[in-house]
Amino acid sequence: MRMRVTQSQQKSRSANMAFTLYALIQTAILFTNAIAVLHEERFLSKIGWGADQGIGGFGDEPGIKAQLLNLIRSVRTVMRVPLIIVNSVCIVLLLLFG
Amino acid sequence: MDYSNQSGFRQRKLQPKVRMRGSAVDSGEPSQLFDDTSAGHNAGHSGVDKGPMVYAGQSLLSDPVSNLAMAYGSSLASQGKEMMDKNLDRFIPISKLKYYFAVDTVYVGKKLGLLVFPYMHENWEVSYQQDTPVAPRFDVNAPDLYIPAMAFITYILVAGLALGTQNRFSPEILGMQASSALVWLIIEVLAVLLSLYLVTVNTDLTTIDLVAFSGYKYVGMIVGVLAGLLFGKMGYYLTLLWCCASIFVFMIRTLRLKILSEAAAEGVLVRGAKNQLRMYLTMAIAAAQPVFMYWLTFHLVR
Numbered sequence: 001m002r003m004r005v006t007q008s009q010q011k012s013r014s015a016n017m018a019f020t021l022y023a024l025i026q027t028a029i030l031f032t033n034a035i036a037v038l039h040e041e042r043f044l045s046k047i048g049w050g051a052d053q054g055i056g057g058f059g060d061e062p063g064i065k066a067q068l069l070n071l072i073r074s075v076r077t078v079m080r081v082p083l084i085i086v087n088s089v090c091i092v093l094l095l096l097f098g
Numbered sequence: 099m100d101y102s103n104q105s106g107f108r109q110r111k112l113q114p115k116v117r118m119r120g121s122a123v124d125s126g127e128p129s130q131l132f133d134d135t136s137a138g139h140n141a142g143h144s145g146v147d148k149g150p151m152v153y154a155g156q157s158l159l160s161d162p163v164s165n166l167a168m169a170y171g172s173s174l175a176s177q178g179k180e181m182m183d184k185n186l187d188r189f190i191p192i193s194k195l196k197y198y199f200a201v202d203t204v205y206v207g208k209k210l211g212l213l214v215f216p217y218m219h220e221n222w223e224v225s226y227q228q229d230t231p232v233a234p235r236f237d238v239n240a241p242d243l244y245i246p247a248m249a250f251i252t253y254i255l256v257a258g259l260a261l262g263t264q265n266r267f268s269p270e271i272l273g274m275q276a277s278s279a280l281v282w283l284i285i286e287v288l289a290v291l292l293s294l295y296l297v298t299v300n301t302d303l304t305t306i307d308l309v310a311f312s313g314y315k316y317v318g319m320i321v322g323v324l325a326g327l328l329f330g331k332m333g334y335y336l337t338l339l340w341c342c343a344s345i346f347v348f349m350i351r352t353l354r355l356k357i358l359s360e361a362a363a364e365g366v367l368v369r370g371a372k373n374q375l376r377m378y379l380t381m382a383i384a385a386a387q388p389v390f391m392y393w394l395t396f397h398l399v400r
Binding site: 021062 | 239278
């Protein structure tokens, strides 16, 4: 009894430490999904993060906010179709293998 | 053809069996088969028992169909290899990777010394040779991938050793440690890439350079864990402190030249929001190294 308890404790300790590649892939998919879900009209423009609100001028350098908005917009444009594919594959795999 | 057939038929007893098989397989290309058997026909004169083996081998090679098959197979294999190389080169730039492994013993020794004691080194610039960086063999400041790769593997082994001395070892743990460390490395490189993009730094730091710089901290981690194994917790903390400080100084001195602009890199305090931001970025990257070093090793030393 005690052996099993300590073994499970050890496993939970190393499981906290452990960070598998699968977890990384899951995190990446979730993050990309989160960025892709941000709606242009309803949300981003309301908080001043719209696509046309970031470009200040054609000054010497875009600031951090402009870069960030650019990044969000490009991620949403580029990753839309691959995300559909990846999400479908994920759903099918999770349904089949739990 | 009939003539050589008849002569072959007359010369040896085993010949007709093999010959008929060959001729039955292809009647469209008889010339190859009969030409080669003339060579076997000469060898057959030396000894009857040697004859069949020589002749059987000859017929395998001389059979046009198998010749054709072999030629097709080898051309297919070389085509496949070419395609693989071309496609692989698109994802993993193999020719660029070779640059990072062009090291020799003197370089490795000097670099390891630099990682543990960077305080005496004065010239941190990477020397260039006609716009391309010099190979690590010739310049101690150039980043390489040999030390990070070796240090990573050694770290896994030392972690296994440390866990073994505490009776916590099992073969799965090695794999878990390896994937965990790899994941943290990937996260760190991605975070650095993201922050470099956001701050719009015009630098020639490639992704592989960043992987190399992130991999240098494994050397300090190994030294710390080994000291912890030999001298207990006190030794671990002292050595880790020393290695953290040296990695911090090493990273700052190396990255300062790459990220900051020319003027600021020479030590002149350039006031400006841009340069300040870059300085903060350099310090953040350098400060992340000791954090990772502690995070990845403290559970190994009890």
